[in-house]
Amino acid sequence: MQGHTGLEAGTEKPSRTLAAVFCLSGFCVASRLPSSPFFCFCFCLCFSAEWLPGFSLLTAADGMVSRLTWYICQDKGSQKELLNLTQQDYVNRIEELNQSLKDAWASDQKVKALKIVIQCSKLLSDTSVIQFYPSKFVLITDILDTFGKLVYERIFSMCVDNRSVLPDHFSPENVNDTAKETCLNWFFKIASIRELIPRFYVEASILKCNKFLSKTGISECLPRLTCMVRGIGDPLVSVYARAYLCRVGMEVAPHLKESLNKNFFDFLLTFKQIHGDTVQNQLVLQGVELPSYLPLYSPAMDWVFQCVSYHAPEALLTEMMERCKKLGNNALLLNSVMSAFRAEFIAARSMDFIGMIKECDESGFPKHLLFRSLGLNLALADPPESDRLQILNEAWKVITKLKNPQDYINCAEVWVEYTCKHFTKREVNTILADVIKHMTPDRAFEDSYPQLQSIIKKVIAHFHDFSVLFSVEKFLPFLDMFQKESVRVEVCKCIMEVFIKHQQEPTKDPVILNALLHVCKTMHDSVNALTLEDEKRMLAYLINGFIKMVSFGRDFEQQLSFYVEARSMFCNLEPVLVQLIHSVNRLAMETRKVMKGNHSRKTAAFVRACVAYCFITIPSLAGIFTRLNLYLHSGQVALANQCLSQADAFFKAAISLVPEVPKMINIDGKMRPSESFLLEFLCNFFSTLLIVPDHPEHGVLFLVRELLNVIQDYTWEENSDEKIRIYTCVLHLLSAMSQETYLYHVDKVDSNDSLYGGDSKFLAENNKLCETVMAQILEHLKTLAKDEALKRQSSLGLSFFNSILAHGDLRNNRLNQLSVNLWHLAQRHGCVDTRTMVKTLEYIKKQSKQPDMGHLTELALRLPLQTRT
């Protein structure tokens, strides 16, 4: 039994959240009241904070204490005073009270704190602005919660001495006498509060404190408080009091179902009062109509119903329903039943409910709210198969007759889910058409964007197949209702997200393409100077997702013309252009693959068109490394497709772009030095340059030379060795170029090895270049002969040594001598890691054993190891 209780306490949370949701739905009704913005505000709070456990609205303003004192001094007069305030003032005032309660408590003025709480709860007996009552209830019960918590914590802290802390599930025997006495004092003080409503609320707020006094305290107190509510004459005040009691009860003792049930049945007993003279007179006096008065009950009723029906056995639910039915199918009760009961229970009896809704009196509670509540249930649980169509027909017959667009859309929105779930595109189309028909006159859609958006979301959540979705005739006209740009873009984003998530196969369906191009264009056109980076990235991601899913199969020309069209449409989003360039490059390579490397005249022209596309697109990009890498990449693609002069053009463009690389670049919002990126790019570039054949009209190695000039002239960071590292890489390149046959080739492209065939002039040029570069390196090493740079000198020297070892011909005496010198240089100032040196030497010795490497033995002898002394 104990375990069962614990479980229930643990699973209580979801039901509260659900109730909060219902609360919000209750609000939607109320939004039509004159006081709507404020009402909305409070219910949103109510929703977001789940009955506001720790909700605080405003921070304390200076001088609040003095104003509060004034407020308390005014005593009864103050209540009258409050009526003249605006709603915002009222909220502020109540929040001030909340703060001063905490202040009074903190400064040990317990009696003052109690007075403040009593004062606040008194406000709950006042129904003079009746539409405001639910909001007031939320605000004030928040203060009560604060108070209850303070009292409980205070008494709890009295049970704690230096040695032990009271466990969470303590029993009254563990509580010491002083704590018990203090607790009793609170209860005595509260029992002597003169007025019923404050006495009720304050006692309920400290219900949990009964735990200090006796084990049965709460289970005795709850039924008594439940009975006490019977003394509250106003039915609205009374039902909210019950809601509060149920809430506190669920929190403190969720296993005590009896009191919850009693609250429900007591409420039914007093239900007739709502239509009694006293209430009617009051409504006339305040000029409030019944259809706007009755929904004020819903949040509280829903809460009570929800508490009772939570985990309730089927029999109890049936009994509750029967009792509600006996009260003449009252719409208000019916609505709360549908809001609170399990969706499965409602869905299984959908036809009954429709019958009951139809029988309801038209004048009281608005009928569309009932259909809305029913729709909410049907979105969660499925009715019997055989009833489904009839349910939709019956419901829609009523919904379509709703005159007020707001009422209509609130209802329709809910029913779309049901329709999408159980029916085909035909029915959905009918419903969309109906919504358009209702929302277009007088531009009613402008006030209902959230609902319309929700409809779209529901539709696309159920129709993943976009060819079906776009064949729903009214889908696109429906989208046209989103005329406010921000909303339209949001909707487009939703659509694209679903498309990317669910589209499995690439498509060329013209309907999908047309529609989605339009959608993407809308997103793209929303970009302006003020658009945030994140937003742009998101939009680009979505558009790219679409571009990747478009394929015309073997119709490459069509594919290219799609990319051309896309480029003209999405020119403001750089990532999209990048994607397009990649796509076009890919297309060129696909073509090559299809032709197995042998382009026909036609395909050669096509490939050149692709290359041209890239060439003219890249300059419009802003990111310097994006451009560099794309030039290189596209150059490689051009080369692979035997477009030699185009490839040259790409590489030249890349080379002429290098001087523009700034020292710092922005990466994810942070400024970073660009050198390492440049080094990476250049190394990559060198590897490509190996296989680029020289242009017949230009000199030997003209690209390498040009690049070297650019590197030479580039303003490098002071105290940086990047330039030398690049030169080292150039040496690797030159070494590779002087080989008889290169390490790799592009199919059907003759590289310099076959062009020159190891011509001595070529090799001499190559050697000259090597010497120039090596001279530069050595020059730099010299400049490092200063104290602070010795370490750099040593490591650069060693890396140069390694390069020579790996790429140089050490049979050459000069080179051999240079390497020995470098070895010494590296060790000279003791900055080098001895282990590295040992390993290097071991490697040389090992290599010397290879055939044709005997000369390394001699070298190894000339490389002494410096002993560490």
Add this chain to the structure above:
Amino acid sequence: MGTTLDIKIKRANKVYHAGEMLSGVVVISGKDSVQHQGLSLTVEGTVNLQLSAKSVGVFEAFYNSVKYTLRCDMRRSLLAKDLTKTCEFIVHSTPQKGKWTPSPVDFTITPDTLQNVKERALLPKFLIRGHLNSTSCVITQPLTGELVVESSEAAIKSIELQLVRVETCGCAEGYARDATEIQNIQIADGDVCRGLSIPIYMVFPRLFTCPTLETTNFKVEFEVNIVVLLHPDHLITENFPLKLCRM
């Protein structure tokens, strides 16, 4: 901060009965050692009779005037002030022996049952029924019962329970009777539902009630009034004498 005295009585609720030992500790706290010339404890029981401002020759309530205090004095040298601390405690009469038997009472209130009515014809019609579970009450237990508004032409404003203490003091010239409201508890607010029972529930205030007392010279008695306020301005009272005891 100088030296301070504090009295800590063992019982948290400070309630004692005749014949019991009142025990506890006196806590002296100070920074340094404290010199003194003796600590003394004094118990005082006082009855402070005040003349009523309202009527000449009548004493204000007896009840509040009975007070027990425990005083602790620390006598110190000339240079330092003597220190004093007082602490109030409560003496309850010894619980009565014997078995307590409830004495329930039913009531019906209609225009016809009322006395002191000037024009009965002008009264709106109503019928209020109910019962008290017992008019003889254990002082530590709440007064309980139920009340049903069976019908009422006029809207109900409020229903209240008024606890009244009646003190009678007899002497040679006759006797003086003084009734004081000591607590008023609202049990219904607004036009309550007809035919639905409303609980009657009142906790006796600890400091303002004592067991009913009857001696030859003076009496302390308690009564409860059920007060019904009707729109626009009718006040109906039904009186029930109570007998309070301590068990």
